Amino acid sequence: MNFFAKSILQKAGYGNLHRFMSTKALTKVTFNNGIKTITLASPETRNTLSIPMERELLKHLSTDWENNDLRVIVLDSEGPLFSAGHNLNEMTTKNNLEVHNEIFHLASKVMFAIIDCPVPVVGKVKAGAFAAGCQLVAQCDIAVCTPNCKFATPGANVGIFCSTPGVAIARCVHPMVTRHMLLTGLPLTANEAKDNGLVFKVCKEEDIDKEVDHICQSIMSKSRAIIMNGKRFYYRQVDLPIKEAFKLGEQEMIDTLSLRDTQEGIESFLQKKKPNWCHRPDPLNSK
């Protein structure tokens, strides 16, 4: 960054991080029967991923990792948008560099929390998602949406190319469609989003709760430890050259055979009974 620009931002002073306290909760969280639902609940801000919103989101995504009662996280929203992306007000020169750093540092942390979280993160997308909001959808382990949803990365329209949304989107959407989104800012419909890999499925509005619940129940019928290890290995292998990935996978498969829940699963299948998971990555000889 240019030295003078930095100085200007830093001298601004009054726009420092201490101002960014949330006065009221911007999210709602429920945690029942294994499912933590984090709802972006600030329709009046269009669920903007402001610093306070990112902090809340990060907190809810990052807690309970050691709690075996947590089995799935669902990301939901209230209001006419899933999320409009970052808060442009925070990005002006009224705020100093510390603030600007925080916006995007938190955004990375939210992404990493989704990736590193031991349980799957499922997006229930019932309204449009733009810029960093679209990034949030793309980074979910699985996302489903309703037919009305639109998805776009129009940041360049307001001078901020959607570079970080592009990181998430490029990793699930067809490259030429990704580039069209990023360079033109034009939206995808729900069906286009599905056809090009941004969401897993388009569900009627009256069916999306059932669909998300079906996904959650499918995940929760398995051992938490097995899902945790499997998700972690997926993100480890997916960036590797294929043979390297297979060699690591070979060891991953061998190692899982010494886990209590793996042997419980196999024995239960062979004996045609329901497995009794301990849900922990405990070795075979543990109680």
Add this chain to the structure above:
Amino acid sequence: MNFFAKSILQKAGYGNLHRFMSTKALTKVTFNNGIKTITLASPETRNTLSIPMERELLKHLSTDWENNDLRVIVLDSEGPLFSAGHNLNEMTTKNNLEVHNEIFHLASKVMFAIIDCPVPVVGKVKAGAFAAGCQLVAQCDIAVCTPNCKFATPGANVGIFCSTPGVAIARCVHPMVTRHMLLTGLPLTANEAKDNGLVFKVCKEEDIDKEVDHICQSIMSKSRAIIMNGKRFYYRQVDLPIKEAFKLGEQEMIDTLSLRDTQEGIESFLQKKKPNWCHRPDPLNSK
């Protein structure tokens, strides 16, 4: 792996590798007119990729590489499943670590044989493919299937996350669909498999033989050496950064111009005659 778990497995002793001899062939192999068809032919085991089955598959995939009469390998199946994946019976604590290692070491070798094989491997998938069976389909150079086929990676249901199937699937299927398959274990229909990249085409049952033959004839009309080099280069470049891949490709293209079959192809095209391939990667000045 936990030390005690290892000890338990190793002390088990009686479940060692010597037990895993196939008493009768689990595959059928035909080799006519350039096409070696390897048929998984153990419907009573649901074409389970047991150690004996993997050994047979590996043998048939790995032989005849120097035989110019071998031009394409087709993977076919008998019975109501293409393959149900690995054999859970082999994965219990009745078998020692040596056995567990062998299951997955062979599986990697089968994958590498498909990748490294000098001729294309074409999957003719006429029945469901699950777990490592689905991995086998995903790793084919080209696979086609019939409309009845289902594809799933339900390993986590029985305590074994489909980590190695995920390596193959993540490299051809949309990421969000891959994660849905791995985390929920829910199946794809044939059309979903096609739309998301797991198979090239869905053919009516009465058409699949013709479709696979069309693919095989298209391959066999070309020089074996050119296909061999091209396939090898594809797997080399596909994991590289784009500019590095283009630079290597540049040299690959230049080098092929000094091959006898490349110049035979060019000259035949320019002279509007049928090329007379030698099918070997011989240099231009060879007889």
Add this chain to the structure above:
Amino acid sequence: MNFFAKSILQKAGYGNLHRFMSTKALTKVTFNNGIKTITLASPETRNTLSIPMERELLKHLSTDWENNDLRVIVLDSEGPLFSAGHNLNEMTTKNNLEVHNEIFHLASKVMFAIIDCPVPVVGKVKAGAFAAGCQLVAQCDIAVCTPNCKFATPGANVGIFCSTPGVAIARCVHPMVTRHMLLTGLPLTANEAKDNGLVFKVCKEEDIDKEVDHICQSIMSKSRAIIMNGKRFYYRQVDLPIKEAFKLGEQEMIDTLSLRDTQEGIESFLQKKKPNWCHRPDPLNSK
């Protein structure tokens, strides 16, 4: 390359690079209202990417990078083919190694020019594209085509596996479809090309000008500097492991906030007025 083969090619002598001068222009170029349209205009050669054609293409793709009036490059064609690929006549032993090197060295340079060009390159594909012609389509930032178009990489039919086309295609098309194209040489229809990621959209012939113009206008409504930085970052991040990409993206986003056009965009949005871009990557405190 085999030593003797090299000698033969080098001794051929008469087929050296000096022969490859274009006597007349093979392309037409217009440059109006921000859009440079490069038209492959040699229908009699089927828009073959001969050395002279590649040189022209490279020149037109590589100039005006510092000219702020250049906002988008459109690749268009005249005649019944978008491009038939490289010129087989140049690849015979009548030409020496220097010529062979030049064909593919230029091809890489054309690809790199598209990637490195500060403005988006949009393919307007109104006719079939084969081999290196298909590579050119696949490498466009965005390509749209008409319903009549066919796409294929049939190089192996004439002894030259489409290895470099495969580099571009493998980076936008489903892997199993890529391998089918490369190994069989069989074509994709326009709709198959779209469904599998090779083009962004299929437009009726009477609509393609409007569609391409819509894309161009969407790009040109933004700041040139923001698009330039965004495109450059996209190609930088897309080959990286996801977390590394996000960390770089974080800094990219922070850095853009100190640009004049980013702050112009944000302020204009907040004040509900039209942004007045300078189109240069100038820091905030510049005039």
